[in-house]
Amino acid sequence: MDSNTRAKLVDDCVNTIRFLAVDAIQKANSGHPGTPMGAATLAYVLFDRFLKHNPANPHWADRDRFVLSPGHASMMLYAMLHLTGYDLPLSELKKFRQLGSRTPGHPEYGLTPGVEMTTGPLGQGIAHAVGMAVVERWLAAHYNRPGNPIIDHFTYSIVSDGAMQEGITSEAASLAGTLGLGKLIAVYDDNHIQIEGSIDITFRENVARRFRAYGWQVVGPVNGHDADAVEAAIEEARNDEMRPSLVICETVIGYGSRRGGTARVHGEPLGEEEVQWAKENLGWPTTPDFYVPDNVREHMGLALQRGQDQEEEWKNRLQAYRDDFPEDAAQLEALLLGKLARGWDIGLKDLFPPDTKSMATRIASGTVLRTLAPMVHALIGGSADLSPSTKTTIEGAGDFGWRQFIGHNLHFGVREHAMGAIANGMSLHGGVIPYTATFLAFSDYMRPPMRLAALMGIRVIYVFTHDSIGVGEDGPTHQPIEQLMNLRSIPNMTLIRPADATETAEAWRLALENTTGPTVLVFTRQKVPVIDREKCQPAEGVRHGAYLLWQSSAGEPELILIGTGSETSLALEAGQTLAGEGIAVRVVSMPSWELFDRQDQAYRDELLPPAVRARVSVEAGSRIGWERYIGLDGAAVGMNGFGASAPADELFRHFKITAEAVADQGRALVRG
Numbered sequence: 001m002d003s004n005t006r007a008k009l010v011d012d013c014v015n016t017i018r019f020l021a022v023d024a025i026q027k028a029n030s031g032h033p034g035t036p037m038g039a040a041t042l043a044y045v046l047f048d049r050f051l052k053h054n055p056a057n058p059h060w061a062d063r064d065r066f067v068l069s070p071g072h073a074s075m076m077l078y079a080m081l082h083l084t085g086y087d088l089p090l091s092e093l094k095k096f097r098q099l100g101s102r103t104p105g106h107p108e109y110g111l112t113p114g115v116e117m118t119t120g121p122l123g124q125g126i127a128h129a130v131g132m133a134v135v136e137r138w139l140a141a142h143y144n145r146p147g148n149p150i151i152d153h154f155t156y157s158i159v160s161d162g163a164m165q166e167g168i169t170s171e172a173a174s175l176a177g178t179l180g181l182g183k184l185i186a187v188y189d190d191n192h193i194q195i196e197g198s199i200d201i202t203f204r205e206n207v208a209r210r211f212r213a214y215g216w217q218v219v220g221p222v223n224g225h226d227a228d229a230v231e232a233a234i235e236e237a238r239n240d241e242m243r244p245s246l247v248i249c250e251t252v253i254g255y256g257s258r259r260g261g262t263a264r265v266h267g268e269p270l271g272e273e274e275v276q277w278a279k280e281n282l283g284w285p286t287t288p289d290f291y292v293p294d295n296v297r298e299h300m301g302l303a304l305q306r307g308q309d310q311e312e313e314w315k316n317r318l319q320a321y322r323d324d325f326p327e328d329a330a331q332l333e334a335l336l337l338g339k340l341a342r343g344w345d346i347g348l349k350d351l352f353p354p355d356t357k358s359m360a361t362r363i364a365s366g367t368v369l370r371t372l373a374p375m376v377h378a379l380i381g382g383s384a385d386l387s388p389s390t391k392t393t394i395e396g397a398g399d400f401g402w403r404q405f406i407g408h409n410l411h412f413g414v415r416e417h418a419m420g421a422i423a424n425g426m427s428l429h430g431g432v433i434p435y436t437a438t439f440l441a442f443s444d445y446m447r448p449p450m451r452l453a454a455l456m457g458i459r460v461i462y463v464f465t466h467d468s469i470g471v472g473e474d475g476p477t478h479q480p481i482e483q484l485m486n487l488r489s490i491p492n493m494t495l496i497r498p499a500d501a502t503e504t505a506e507a508w509r510l511a512l513e514n515t516t517g518p519t520v521l522v523f524t525r526q527k528v529p530v531i532d533r534e535k536c537q538p539a540e541g542v543r544h545g546a547y548l549l550w551q552s553s554a555g556e557p558e559l560i561l562i563g564t565g566s567e568t569s570l571a572l573e574a575g576q577t578l579a580g581e582g583i584a585v586r587v588v589s590m591p592s593w594e595l596f597d598r599q600d601q602a603y604r605d606e607l608l609p610p611a612v613r614a615r616v617s618v619e620a621g622s623r624i625g626w627e628r629y630i631g632l633d634g635a636a637v638g639m640n641g642f643g644a645s646a647p648a649d650e651l652f653r654h655f656k657i658t659a660e661a662v663a664d665q666g667r668a669l670v671r672g
C-alpha cells in the first residue's frame with residue numbers, strides 16, 4: 001500500500017469513528033460528540049495497531065485491557081467495538097441511549113461485549129486500570145516460566161482533562177508509579193476544554209512534571225490527530241516495563257466542527273446543520289447516516305482474524321504450559337475461572353473453641369484470614385495504612401511492591417478512594433479475590449468505587465473495622481453513625497456485621513462464595529462476648545442473614561429482640577432478663593439485612609411472625625431504616641447524633657445502648 005493510499009485509509013477509519021458517534025448522538029438527541037470527534041485518532045491507533053484482543057471472545061484471559069476513562073465518550077468506544085467485529089451490530093449504535101439497547105449513555109460492564117468496566121464518574125477508569133495492571137503483574141510473577149510467558153498483556157486507558165482534576169487520579173497514579181506498573185499506559189486526551197470552558201479557569205498545573213514526580217515515564221506531548229506520531233509515542237511507552245507511562249496527546253475537542261475547540265461541543269448534539277457542515281468540512285458524505293466505507297469495514301474487520309490468531313497462539317502455549325507445569329496450570333485456570341479449591345474452608349467451623357470468652361471481631365477476622373490464606377491462593381489485598389489495626393496482613397505471604405510482585409499483601413497507603421477502585425480493577429481483571437480494609441468511618445472516602453462494584457456485580461471484599469462508638473477515645477471523627485445505613489442503601493451490596501468470632505468465620509465464608517456482587521464485612525474494635533453456642537443456635541444461621549439465636553420458650557413469642565454486631569450480646573442479655581420476668585422472648589441475630597431479604601417469605605415470616613408487633617432492634621448506629629423489621633410500633637435502640645470522646649463502656653452507657661435500655665424498651669412494649 002503506497003503512502004497516499006495508507007493515509008487515506010487512516011483518515012477514512014478515523015472519520016468513520018467520528019461520524020458514527022456524531023450520527024448516533026444526533027439520532028438520540030443526546031450525548032457528547034466532542035471527545036469522540038477529538039480523540040478518534042487515539043482510539044483508532046490503540047485498537048488497530050496495539051490492542052491484543054479477540055472480538056469473538058471478549059473474555060480471553062490474556063487480552064490487553066482497554067478502559068475508556070471518560071465514559072461520556074462512549075459512542076467512540078461503541079464505534080470501535082462495532083468496526084472491529086464485536087457482537088455489536090450497527091442497529092445497536094442506532095439505538096444509542098435508548099431503553100434496552102446495548103449502547104447506553106456511559107459504558108456498562110456486562111452489557112456491551114468488549115466493555116471492560118462501567119465508566120462515567122471521572123477518574124474511576126484510570127484508577128480501576130491500575131488494579132488491572134496489578135493483577136497482570138501478580139499473575140505473571142506467579143505463573144510465567146522461562147520461554148512461556150503465559151500472562152503477558154498491557155492495560156491501556158484513555159484519560160481526559162477532567163480525570164486529571166479528580167483526586168482519585170492522583171492517588172492511583174502515585175501508587176502505580178510506586179509499584180512500578182510498567183505495562184500500564186495512559187493515553188491523555190489533552191484538549192484543554194471542560195464543560196465550563198477552558199481548563200485554565202481551574203487547572204494550570206504541569207501534568208507532565210506531576211506524573212514524572214509520581215515515577216511515571218512521560219511521552220509527548222504529540223499531535224493527537226497524527227496517527228503515526230501517536231503510534232510512535234505509544235511504542236516508546238511500551239518499551240519501558242519498569243514505569244507506567246503517560247502519553248500526552250494534544251487534540252481539538254469537536255475536531256472538524258465549527259464549534260471545535262470550545263465547550264459548546266462537549267455535551268450536546270451538534271444539530272443537523274452543524275453535522276452536515278462538519279462532514280463536508282472533513283470530506284465526508286453527508287448521506288447516508290451511519291456510513292461505513294467498504295475499505296474501512298474491510299480494514300477494521302481484520303481485527304477479528306488477528307485476534308483469533310493471537311488467542312489460538314496463546315492456547316497452544318497454554319497447552320505446552322499444561323504439559324510442562326500441570327499443577328501450576330490447573331491452579332492458574334481455576335483462578336481465572338474464579339473457582340475456590342476443594343476444601344478451602346476446612347477448619348473454619350472449629351476455629352474458635354467453645355471456651356473462648358470474648359474477642360474483638362476484627363481480631364477474629366484476622367484469625368480467619370490467616371487460616372484461609374493458605375487455602376485460597378487468590379486472596380490478595382491490604383489496607384489504607386491500617387493493617388495493624390484492621391488485622392488484615394496475611395503473615396508470611398510477602399508483599400506486592402516495587403520490583404517484588406509475588407506477595408499477597410498490597411499496601412495501598414492512605415488512599416481510601418483509590419484503594420476501592422484499584423481493588424475493583426483487580427476483580428475485573430480476574431484471577432484474584434481482592435480485599436481492602438480501613439475504618440468504617442472512612443468508608444465515605446471509598447463510596448464511589450463501592451457503588452460501581454455493586455453496579456457491575458463484581459466480587460470484592462471490603463473490610464471495615466472500628467464499627468461504632470465502641471471506637472472510644474478517638475471520638476466522633478472516627479465513630480461511624482450513618483455509614484451502615486449508607487452502605488445498606490446500595491443495591492446489590494451485601495453487608496455483614498457479625499455478632500462474635502463464630503459469626504465472623506461464617507461472614508468470611510459467605511464473602512468468598514459471593515460471586516455476584518461486593519461484600520462488606522464490618523468488625524468491632526472492642527472485645528465482644530463469644531456467644532455460647534451450646535445454649536444458642538449455631539452460627540451457620542448467618543447464611544440466612546438473620547436467624548433465631550435464642551428463645552425463652554417454645555411457640556410464638558410475645559416479644560422479639562433483634563441485634564447486629566456487638567449489640568447482639570446486649571439483645572441476648574436483655575432477652576434473658578425479660579424471660580426471667582415471665583415474658584416470652586425471641587432473640588434474633590441479624591448480621592445482614594441483604595441476605596435476610598433474599599430469603600423466601602415463609603422463612604422471614606417464621607423468624608419474624610407478622611402477628612408479633614412488639615419488637616426492639618439494637619445497633620450502635622443510626623436508627624433510620626430499622627422500621628422495616630420492627631414496624632411502626634417497635635422501638636429502635638441506637639444513635640440519633642454523633643458520638644463523643646471517652647472510653648467505649650462509658651459511651652455505651654451515656655448513649656443508652658445497653659442491655660438495660662433494650663430490656664426497658666421491650667418491657668414497655670409488652671406491658672404498656
